[in-house]
Amino acid sequence: MSTARLTVDLDALVANWRALDAASSSNTETGAVIKANAYGLGVQPVARALAKAGARRFFVAVAEEGAAVRDCLGPNVEINVFSGHMRGDTDMIGDLNLIPMINSVDQMLRHVEALPGHGFGIQLDTGMNRLGMEPDEWMAVRDTALDLSPNLIMSHLACADEPDHAMNTRQLRQFREMTAGLGVPLSLSATGGILLGPEYHFDVTRPGIGMYGGLPFAEALPVARLDLPVIQVRELQAGESVGYGNSWVARDRTVIATVAAGYADGIHRIMGPKTSLYAGDIACPIRGRISMDLIGVDITHLTEEPQGLTLLGPQQVIDVVADNAGTIGYEVLTSLGGRMTRRYRGA
Numbered sequence: 001m002s003t004a005r006l007t008v009d010l011d012a013l014v015a016n017w018r019a020l021d022a023a024s025s026s027n028t029e030t031g032a033v034i035k036a037n038a039y040g041l042g043v044q045p046v047a048r049a050l051a052k053a054g055a056r057r058f059f060v061a062v063a064e065e066g067a068a069v070r071d072c073l074g075p076n077v078e079i080n081v082f083s084g085h086m087r088g089d090t091d092m093i094g095d096l097n098l099i100p101m102i103n104s105v106d107q108m109l110r111h112v113e114a115l116p117g118h119g120f121g122i123q124l125d126t127g128m129n130r131l132g133m134e135p136d137e138w139m140a141v142r143d144t145a146l147d148l149s150p151n152l153i154m155s156h157l158a159c160a161d162e163p164d165h166a167m168n169t170r171q172l173r174q175f176r177e178m179t180a181g182l183g184v185p186l187s188l189s190a191t192g193g194i195l196l197g198p199e200y201h202f203d204v205t206r207p208g209i210g211m212y213g214g215l216p217f218a219e220a221l222p223v224a225r226l227d228l229p230v231i232q233v234r235e236l237q238a239g240e241s242v243g244y245g246n247s248w249v250a251r252d253r254t255v256i257a258t259v260a261a262g263y264a265d266g267i268h269r270i271m272g273p274k275t276s277l278y279a280g281d282i283a284c285p286i287r288g289r290i291s292m293d294l295i296g297v298d299i300t301h302l303t304e305e306p307q308g309l310t311l312l313g314p315q316q317v318i319d320v321v322a323d324n325a326g327t328i329g330y331e332v333l334t335s336l337g338g339r340m341t342r343r344y345r346g347a
């Protein structure tokens with residue numbers, strides 16, 4: 001077998017969800033965000049594990065993702081769709097009982113005309129300027145919207161991963177002003193917001209990255225492990241080079257293992273110079289450029305030839321690799337390609 005193996009620890013995922021649930025106020029429901037194929041880890045096993053652990057409300061980005069979650073979990077969970085009610089979504093929303101988070105007056109009209117009486121939520125913009133109704137728009141339709149009994153009103157924080165950022169309190173104040181006295185369940189916080197403290201929790205939280213083992217939830221257990229099989233091992237003499245462009249040249253005798261994965265698997269070229277793979281606890285630096293399907297790794301200091309080397313695991317979590325690539329853990333996970341074999345442990 002020569003494809004990379006991604007092992008997803010469902011027990012760690014569930015433990016992270018429970019820890020975020022425990023960090024939330026006691027009357028707050030902890031939902032779960034499983035958009036983008038559960039951040040690349042595989043939506044079906046992730047959704048099943050979370051439902052088994054007690055999650056009852058799931059959030060996805062688009063209706064098609066909601067349909068996949070409904071297929072896998074059946075009728076007894078609530079599925080909220082962040083993109084709201086888009087043209088062409090009506091059948092899916094209606095037939096599969098998805099709850100669109102309505103983002104505009106246009107979406108609201110579409111929804112009530114196409115599916116009168118069907119549940120919906122409302123998304124408000126409190127300053128991020130991404131999705132949701134702005135304060136003026138909301139004030140204009142608020143009474144009409146409330147007569148239609150929305151299930152949930154939500155907004156999203158732009159800077160929750162920076163606890164001292166003034167944007168957090170500004171958005172909190174704006175959200176409170178826009179929702180005061182409505183008697184509808186409220187939701188403001190993703191992972192970062194949960195960690196900001198109880199005044200950010202409201203009725204429902206929406207953690208994503210923290211469940212998958214990423215910052216800003218520093219106590220998260222690692223969930224993703226990525227092992228890359230070694231295809232071939234060779235010895236280089238001083239002056240020989242590795243990979244495209246001869247970008248790395250050996251100064252001494254060097255042993256290079258070639259592993260079967262590359263940028264086509266989401267292992268971005270830019271991380272190469274700073275990143276090692278691991279043989280157990282021993283770091284083995286990447287040498288030369290990362291190719292589409294192959295990476296050269298320096299194993300000169302190992303006493304045995306490894307069968308595989310680990311890119312993601314307890315030795316090196318997603319945020320370390322993300323830093324090396326100038327990005328965030330979210331992008332490392334969602335970049336992991338379709339070619340690798342996904343295996344699931346636990347739950």
Ligand SMILES: *Cc1c(COP(=O)(O)O)cnc(C)c1O
Nearest residue numbers: 033156190191206207208209210
């Ligand atoms: C992605 C997303 C979340 C989850 O955010 P994390 O930072 O991964 O916890 C929550 N709410 C909305 C609106 C999102 O787009």
